[in-house]
Amino acid sequence: MTTSTSTWQQIKTFPQSARLFLLATIINGIIFSTWQLFFNFFILARGYEKDFLGLINSMPSMAGLFFGILLGMLSDRIGRRPAMLIGLAFSTLAMGLQLFIEVKTLLLVVAFLGGLGNSLYFISQAPFMMKVTNPNNRSLMFSLNFGLNTLAGAVGNLFAGQMPGWFGGLLQIPVDSAQAYQMVLLVSVILGFFALIPIFILKEPVKPQNLNEIKVSQWALLKKTVKRGFTWKLVLPEMLxxxxxxxxxxxxxxxxxxxxxxxxxVLGALFSLSALFVGVGSILGPRLVQKFNSKIRVVVMTQASSLVFLLVLAFSPFAWLAAIGYLLRGMLMNMAVPLYNAFCMENVSESEQGVVNSLISNSWTAGWAIGPFLSGLIQIRYGFQPLFLTTAFIYLLSILSTWIFFHQYERKKLAEDLLIEPGLV
Structure with a gap:
């Protein structure tokens, strides 16, 4: 009861801009989950091949990879609220255009431009949340943003899964036709524009800054950070x-x-349940850290456990068993994500956190820029099993690198903290 009351009291301290931002997160979470659920089906139903599907899925990540740092600088220059408005409007408009464009080249261009908008929107979120919170409620704000996005995705998948059937019956068309999927995605895009309303209404706290100093500082920190070996140790596991x-x-x-x-x-229900499992995992993760007194140990333990269920998902002859593998794999793997991110931020200086975070984000995006395209090519020739085995092997390399790089480092750092803690002899 005390914890619940304390949490509610912290929520009440949020300014109106923070609450409006969370409302936009909920709306965008519902829309994005619907898009993820049906866009692949829509592209294939229109007659495109899987290699093209892989290519178009790679475009947003390529946009973020090539222009991520520049978009971050743009966000610094124009402010977080304008950046989020422009980014969200641009990405939503690009999603809508993809539903009506049939020329392959134009589809790829629009998907790339939409990726630019999406990157600008998400790059601006964390700095904005830092502005509208204080040290007492900041952790809750970040957690709510993650949790509400996940739960909104669950709700979106649950309702979106029923929509092809609704439109199929209403328009007298097959439920798995391109037209049915197009209508579902069009509804999601139209609703997506409503996320712009709370972003437009909210106010961004103004803190006068010297833009020239910011720009110089960013480049100086970038050069300094990329020369440190420890930075690339943090980046490599995420890249893999x-x-x-x-x-x-x-x-x-x-x-x-x-x-x-x-x-x-059924897919909609499964994806919704997966989002709920991920939400539960995010709550259990910090408790495991308290039990084992180690973030790295929990990260490695949960990620390694997820490999078992990845293989169950890949080779199960039964749909129900594959579904269990999918749910538990997602929960265990995603449980480690915020823990590893916290470890990274704790082990770099405050002035370097933004630069390191952008490098880690770009390393993740690099995989998503080329992975889907290669996957589409492999699916055509060999199916899904080789892809699952490859994923398991790459995950294992990431887990081993995390353990080798940071297990002893974390133990030594914890020991040093104990030695300097007041009251201990």
């Missing part, structure tokens, strides 16, 4: 995870549909 995930995770809907003939409404 990003590529391993990129060749399988975007195609989970196709895998269940083609391998087990799972219907869209």
């Amino acid at each position: 995870l990003g590529f391993g995930a990129a060749i399988t995770i975007p195609y989970m809907n196709l895998y269940f549909s083609e391998t087990f003939q799972v219907k869209s409404n």
Whole structure:
């Protein structure tokens, strides 16, 4: 009861701008989950091949990879609220255009431009949350943003899974037709523009800064940070995870549909349940850290455990067993994500956190820029099993690198902290 009251009291301290931002997060979470669930089906139903599907799925990540740092600088220059408005409007408009453009080259260009907008929106979120919070409620704000986005995705998948059937009956068209999927995605895009309203209303706290100093500082920190070996130790595990995930995770809907003939409404329910499992995992993660007194140990333990369920997902002859593997794999792997991010931020100076975070984000994006395209090519020739084995192997390399780089480092750092803690002899 005390914890609940304390949490509620912290929420009440949020300014109106923070609450409006969280409202936009909920709306955007619902829309994005619907897009992820049906865009692959829509592209294939229109007659495009899987290699093109892989290419178009790579475009947003390529945009973030090539222009991520520049977009961050743009956000610094124009402010977080304008950057989020422009980014969200641009990405939503690009999503809508993809539903009507049929020329392949134009589709790829629009997907790339939409990726630029999406990157600008998400790059601006964390700095904005830092501005509208204080040290007492900041952790809760970041957690709510993550949790509400996940739960909104669960709700979105649950309702979106029923929508092809609704439009199929209403328009007298097959539920798995391009027209049915197009209508579902169009509804999601139209609703997506409503996320702009709270962003437009909210006010960004103004803190006068010297823009020339910011720019010089950014470049100086970037040069300094990339020369440090420790930075690349932090980056490598995320780079490997990003590529391993990129060749399988975007195609989970196709895998269940083609391998087990799972219907869209069941897929929606499964993806919603997965989001709930991830939410539960995010709550359990910090408790495991308290129990083992180690972030790295928990990260390695949960990620390694997820490999078992990844293989269950890949080679199960039964849909129900594959679904269990999918749920537990997602929960265990994603449980480690915020813990590793926290470890990274704790072990770099405050002035370097933004630079290191952008490098880690770009390393993840690098995998997603090329992974989906390569995956599409492999699926055509060999199916899904080789992709799952490749993902498991790359994940294992990431887990081993995390353990080798940071296990002893963390133990030594914890020991040093104990030695200097007041009251201990």
